[in-house]
Amino acid sequence: MRLFTKFTIITLLVFGFLVSFEYNGDKALAAPKGSTIGNVSIENLSKEEMKKQLNAAVDTWQSSEILIMVGEKEILLTGEDFKFDINASIRQYELSIEKPWYAFWEKKRIVHESLIVEANPTLKEKIENQTNLKDENLITQILEAASYLKSSPIKVAVKDISIDQAERISFETIALSESQTAEISKIVAQLNGFIIEPENEVSFNELIANASNNESVMTIVASALYSSVVQSSFEILERHQANEIPTYVNPGYEAVVNPIFKKDLRFVSHSKVPAKIVATVNSGELKIELYSLRGNPKVSVFEEDKKNVKPRTIYRYSSYLEEGEREIAQQSESGLQLVIYRTVTNDDGNEKTELISQNYYAPQNEIIELSSKQTPVDLNSASGEEVSEECNEDDTSDVCKPTTTKRKKATKSKNGSPVPEGSYYTETGDIVTPGDSK
Structure with a gap:
């Protein structure tokens, strides 16, 4: 019994020594190789050494130029816009490496902790004044970059644009039938609120992926978006014209899309500020608007060389008609051609006129069918109505000279x-x- 008691006492003493060795002393916080706070290595440092290293790193970062990029807009900040708490950062590190008393044998794990930093009022004022945005997400992104002492320029993304703080740069509306409304509403739900970041290519098919597979309704929404984009300064990378003159939007402003046949609407903004797509369906009307922060150039769109294309009259023989009979197999419809340009005026007054599209919609020719049951006659005779298969009545080419005479x-x-x-x-x-x- 005494032997057991002695063994127990010795075991407790050894255990207590090991625990004390693990947790006592300034070196207890020493981190294993590779551990960091912010971007500062704290490998094998005591608490005091950590504090010195972190203070030195923060001082260097705050004394340097701190450039923030919101889209392509540059905002210059200073170290006074940030408030770092080194002591709290070390306590955060202590909590992350803390182990249960009974797990003293476990090795310390590699830790990467951020610095604790807050925004001073001057930071929010500068961001709001220079971006016209009251977006807490921007401040959060900037503080996250500061917590790791990231080098300038620090790029942050605009997650949302308040319509109240932005300006509408273009819009398009299209009247919908009752049968189109439900499916177009699904497409609009995926399109609405999308932020167009500068220099980031936008694909319509990717934006509305899996929302619909109906080419007709997809094309209607794509056309409304395309018409809005034409009225902006965005560069159009891909657009497909309809074969026939569209009725849902002005000719030249439609955009046919079909993911299966790889027909897409793609564009990119070269502006210095982001833009936002606002898409809605109300009272049987589709509306797509583009809003942007101030900084987009002024745009005017105009058309030239717009004219109707006259259809031809085609005569065709048919064995199903009785002699002397004729039928109109296809009514004629005029075609159309037009060229669309836009002029972009920058803040400095410089203007640039660019070709947007050349549009040609072929006419629908009139087709008249004549009976092929006619008596052959002398070709030199000249009476009756002269007709020629597949020829324009105004055509005087050798191919279209009279070949038969109706008697x-x-x-x-x-x-x-x-x-x-x-x-x-x-x-x-x-x-x-x-x-x-x-």
Whole structure:
């Protein structure tokens, strides 16, 4: 019994020594190789050494130029805009490496902690004044970069733009049918609120992925967006014209999309500030608006060389029609051609006019079908209506010269007796028979 008691006492003493060795002393905080606070290595440093190293690193960072990039807008900050708490940062590190008393044998893990930093009022004032945004997310991104003492320029992304603080640079509206509203609303839900970052390519098909597979309604939404983009300074990288003159939007402002056939609407903003897409469906109307922070150039869009394209008349023979009959197989519709330009005026007054698109919508030719059941006649005769297969009635080419002459076939004479095959009536009502010299 005494032996057991002695063994227990010795064990407790050894255990207590090990625990004391682990947790006591200035070197207890010493971090393993690779550990950092902020971007400062704290490997094998005591608490006091950590404090010195961190204070020195923060002083160096605060005394340097601190440049923030919001999109392409540059904002210059100073060290006085930030308040670092070194003691709290070390306490945060202590908590992260703390181990249960009974796990004294476990090795210390590598730790990467951030510095604790707050924004002084001057920081918020500078960001709001120079971006016209009251966006807490911007401040959060800047403080996160500061907590790791990141080098300038520090780039931050705008997650949202308040319409109250931005200006509308363009818009387009399209009337919808009742059958289109539900599916277009699904597409609009994915499009609405998207932030267009400077120099980041935007793909319509990627933005609305899986929202719809209906080419017709996708094209309507893409056309509204394209029309808005044309009215901005954004560069259009890809756009596909419709084959026929569109009825849902002005000709030249439509954009056909089809992910299966790799038809997309793509564009990119070269502005220094971000923009926002606002898409809504209300009272049977689709509206797409582009809002931007101040800094976008002024844009004016104009059209030139707009004119109708006259259709042709095509004659075609048909064996299904009786002799002398004709039918209109296809009604004519005029085509259209136009060129769209825009002029971009920068803040310094410099203007640049650029070609946006050349649009050609082919006309629909009138097709008239004639009976092929007609009697062959002398090609040198010149009476009746002249027609030529697949020729314009105004065409004078050799291919389209008259090849047949329509004449009424005669089967009986005036007294009712039969006449030879190939006989026909003249314009005066006389009967001409083969070999007759009349």
